[in-house]
Amino acid sequence: MSGLVHRFDLRVYYEDTxxxxxxxxxxxxxxxxxxxxxxxxxLGFGQQVMRQRDGVGFAVRRxxxxxxxxxxxxxxxxxxxxxCGCGGATLDMAQRVLCDEHILATLEVFLACIGRxxxxxxxxxxxxxxxxxxxxxxxxxxxxxxx
Amino acid sequence: MSGLVHRFDLRVYYEDTxxxxxxxxxxxxxxxxxxxxxxxxxLGFGQQVMRQRDGVGFAVRRxxxxxxxxxxxxxxxxxxxxxCGCGGATLDMAQRVLCDEHILATLEVFLACIGRxxxxxxxxxxxxxxxxxxxxxxxxxxxxxxx
Amino acid sequence: MSGLVHRFDLRVYYEDTxxxxxxxxxxxxxxxxxxxxxxxxxLGFGQQVMRQRDGVGFAVRRxxxxxxxxxxxxxxxxxxxxxCGCGGATLDMAQRVLCDEHILATLEVFLACIGRxxxxxxxxxxxxxxxxxxxxxxxxxxxxxxx
Amino acid sequence: MSGLVHRFDLRVYYEDTxxxxxxxxxxxxxxxxxxxxxxxxxLGFGQQVMRQRDGVGFAVRRxxxxxxxxxxxxxxxxxxxxxCGCGGATLDMAQRVLCDEHILATLEVFLACIGRxxxxxxxxxxxxxxxxxxxxxxxxxxxxxxx
Numbered sequence: 001m002s003g004l005v006h007r008f009d010l011r012v013y014y015e016d017t018x019x020x021x022x023x024x025x026x027x028x029x030x031x032x033x034x035x036x037x038x039x040x041x042x043l044g045f046g047q048q049v050m051r052q053r054d055g056v057g058f059a060v061r062r063x064x065x066x067x068x069x070x071x072x073x074x075x076x077x078x079x080x081x082x083x084c085g086c087g088g089a090t091l092d093m094a095q096r097v098l099c100d101e102h103i104l105a106t107l108e109v110f111l112a113c114i115g116r117x118x119x120x121x122x123x124x125x126x127x128x129x130x131x132x133x134x135x136x137x138x139x140x141x142x143x144x145x146x147x
Numbered sequence: 148m149s150g151l152v153h154r155f156d157l158r159v160y161y162e163d164t165x166x167x168x169x170x171x172x173x174x175x176x177x178x179x180x181x182x183x184x185x186x187x188x189x190l191g192f193g194q195q196v197m198r199q200r201d202g203v204g205f206a207v208r209r210x211x212x213x214x215x216x217x218x219x220x221x222x223x224x225x226x227x228x229x230x231c232g233c234g235g236a237t238l239d240m241a242q243r244v245l246c247d248e249h250i251l252a253t254l255e256v257f258l259a260c261i262g263r264x265x266x267x268x269x270x271x272x273x274x275x276x277x278x279x280x281x282x283x284x285x286x287x288x289x290x291x292x293x294x
Numbered sequence: 295m296s297g298l299v300h301r302f303d304l305r306v307y308y309e310d311t312x313x314x315x316x317x318x319x320x321x322x323x324x325x326x327x328x329x330x331x332x333x334x335x336x337l338g339f340g341q342q343v344m345r346q347r348d349g350v351g352f353a354v355r356r357x358x359x360x361x362x363x364x365x366x367x368x369x370x371x372x373x374x375x376x377x378c379g380c381g382g383a384t385l386d387m388a389q390r391v392l393c394d395e396h397i398l399a400t401l402e403v404f405l406a407c408i409g410r411x412x413x414x415x416x417x418x419x420x421x422x423x424x425x426x427x428x429x430x431x432x433x434x435x436x437x438x439x440x441x
Numbered sequence: 442m443s444g445l446v447h448r449f450d451l452r453v454y455y456e457d458t459x460x461x462x463x464x465x466x467x468x469x470x471x472x473x474x475x476x477x478x479x480x481x482x483x484l485g486f487g488q489q490v491m492r493q494r495d496g497v498g499f500a501v502r503r504x505x506x507x508x509x510x511x512x513x514x515x516x517x518x519x520x521x522x523x524x525c526g527c528g529g530a531t532l533d534m535a536q537r538v539l540c541d542e543h544i545l546a547t548l549e550v551f552l553a554c555i556g557r558x559x560x561x562x563x564x565x566x567x568x569x570x571x572x573x574x575x576x577x578x579x580x581x582x583x584x585x586x587x588x
Contacts, residue, residue: 013478014488015318015471019311019367022265025207026180026309029173030456037454041515047455048515060172064211070265073313074482074489118169118217160331161341162324162467164460166514171456177309184307188368194308195368220460221335221342316559319501320474323467354466358505364559412463412511 004134005080006042008035012075022070028105029063032095035079036109043130054124055116058091062110069104071097077104083135086128089113089120151281152227153189155182159222169217175252176210179242182226183256190277201271202263205238209257216251218244224251230282233275236260236267298428299374300336302329306369316364322399323357326389329373330403337424348418349410352385356404363398365391371398377429380422383407383414445575446521447483449476453516463511469546470504473536476520477550484571495565496557499532503551510545512538518545524576527569530554530561 010031018024036058037047051057071077078098085092095107115121123131157178165171183205184194198204218224225245232239242254262268270278304325312318330352331341345351365371372392379386389401409415417425451472459465477499478488491497512518519539526533536548556562564572 011475011479013471013475014312014314015320015474017313018308019313019315020204020206020308021313024309025210026173026176029176030454033173033456034452034454038452046515048513057167059167059217060212060214062211062213063172064209065207066209067207070206072489074487158328158332160324160328161459161461162327162465165455166458166460166462167455168460173456177307180309181305181307185305193368195366219342221340314498314500319504320467320470323470327467351461353461353511354506354508356505356507357466358503359501360503361501364500 005082006035006039008038008079008081010034010077010079012071012073012077014073016071017073022072023075025065025067028065028067028097028107031077031079031097032081032107032109035081035095036093036111039081040127043127043134045124045127045130050124050127051116054127056113056121056124058111059114059118060109061090061112064108066106067104068106069099069102071099071104075099083131085135086123086131088122091123091131152229153182153186155185155226155228157181157224157226159218159220159224161220163218164220169219170222172212172214175212175214175244175254178224178226178244179228179254179256182228182242183240183258186228187274190274190281192271192274192277197271197274198263201274203260203268203271205258206261206265207256208237208259211255213253214251215253216246216249218246218251222246230278232282233270233278235269238270238278299376300329300333302332302373302375304328304371304373306365306367306371308367310365311367316366317369319359319361322359322361322391322401325371325373325391326375326401326403329375329389330387330405333375334421337421337428339418339421339424344418344421345410348421350407350415350418352405353408353412354403355384355406358402360400361398362400363393363396365393365398369393377425379429380417380425382416385417385425446523447476447480449479449520449522451475451518451520453512453514453518455514457512458514463513464516466506466508469506469508469538469548472518472520472538473522473548473550476522476536477534477552480522481568484568484575486565486568486571491565491568492557495568497554497562497565499552500555500559501550502531502553505549507547508545509547510540510543512540512545516540524572526576527564527572529563532564532572 016023016027080096082094084094091111093109097105113121113123163170163174227243229241231241238258240256244252260268260270310317310321374390376388378388385405387403391399407415407417457464457468521537523535525535532552534550538546554562554564
């Protein structure tokens with residue numbers, strides 16, 4: 001399955017932490033968004049390209065996060081991202097944030113493809129074609145089974 | 148049910164928005180955390196007080212967000228928060244973000260009470276007593292039924 | 295001088311703090327921007343109104359910050375803002391962040407009025423008229439003299 | 442002089458931008474802090490190491506930023522950092538944010554070395570020794586001369 005997962009590395013800086021000494025919980029969503037952006041860019045669909053050439057972008061419609069262990073200042077994190085489904089105008093992803101093999105958080109993210117007016121738009125056919133070989137049927141169960 | 152819901156108002160500033168012209172999705176989690184903090188403060192449990200007097204704090208263990216409509220620069224938002232359950236060391240809340248009667252987002256947030264070492268700790272008995280009259284059995288269904 | 299100074303109150307939440315237990319230094323810029331926004335709104339120049347009606351907005355061209363004391367979780371802060379000069383397309387402001395009479399930080403902020411294309415635009419005449427009675431010649435020296 | 446400058450690359454994501462379509466002004470401070478952190482880490486002084494082994498950290502005492510051109514979504518930025526002076530308990534740095542050879546912003550940052558109690562502490566001697574060969578007398582003038 002390793003061919004189907006995208007890995008994105010990042011470092012925890014002071015700006016990411018809070019007075020409890022750990023990464024503030026909403027910043028995991030930012031980390032996950034960076035990873036999705038790089039995964040799409042790797043397939044040829046940078047955010048600006050999509051906006052300007054295709055007139056579309058992605059908006060988060062729904063997400064679930066499970067926080068298992070805290071990340072701390074200076075930690076080197078990896079975000080693993082997998083596509084796990086798509087509809088006409090939607091895209092589902094499963095993501096995990098890891099540090100040294102430990103799973104810190106799991107996310108399920110449901111995206112909608114929208115036009116410049118904010119209304120739903122069909123996924124560009126080229127994007128759909130690029131995504132298809134990268135889908136991972138088991139991705140969602142992987143996220144759900146994390147201990 | 149109005150006695151059981153806490154309302155917190157806030158304004159959307161440039162810092163909250165992104166290049167799509169709307170509030171960046173992770174900032175709803177920040178708005179919700181501000182509202183929870185004020186709700187607890189209103190019951191006599193400010194974050195610093197809890198940390199220093201009781202040696203405890205709350206960590207987000209799990210959350211679900213549904214994004215229904217975008218918020219924009221200068222919008223005046225209201226976060227409604229309801230307690231909807233608690234275990235020995237956990238607290239569940241249902242929250243909604245509104246703008247002019249429109250529901251923009253709904254959140255279910257599962258919190259763990261933790262000690263200074265990050266390990267689970269029982270809810271302080273005074274907090275439990277203060278919370279009890281504020282529980283709302285229907286809170287979760289309210290969130291789930293949002294159209 | 296009290297008629298010339300705008301006061302804006304805010305609360306410090308977890309999102310504003312970092313692992314050093316204090317407010318992260320760049321967040322003072324956000325606090326100051328919230329205060330400028332409310333000061334302009336109070337004069338009838340909300341950001342969205344200016345963008346949509348007048349086709350202009352403000353961009354920060356230069357700023358200086360001096361950090362004197364740290365703010366902490368739950369602190370109630372006040373941002374004081376004064377206009378201290380303007381050119382054809384620029385506006386200078388002096389701001390201070392206080393907590394219980396203590397000055398935590400002082401800022402000098404130089405703004406440029408820009409059009410939708412990002413190029414300099416003259417200040418709208420109505421804004422200039424609204425600002426004039428609010429200028430404070432001594433504002434900059436006040437900031438500079440903070441101990 | 443190339444031996445004396447530290448370069449740090451980063452990407453602009455949605456979280457960094459605002460409704461004006463450009464990077465929000467306070468985020469340049471975050472970018473600069475990431476770069477300083479990596480520069481110090483490269484010399485063997487990671488933030489956690491300094492906090493735990495040496496009991497010290499750095500706090501920003503004063504900073505000046507000049508914004509010359511905006512950065513946008515997906516931009517690949519470089520932060521150049523130079524040490525330009527130090528006192529017994531202080532460290533001065535000059536930084537620039539670039540995109541494709543264009544200078545977007547320049548920063549002068551004055552740091553204080555502080556102990557766990559937040560009070561000034563002398564720079565650890567090993568850090569001073571590590572810094573010395575990296576000082577750049579002309580660094581400040583470089584920042585000031587940016588057109």
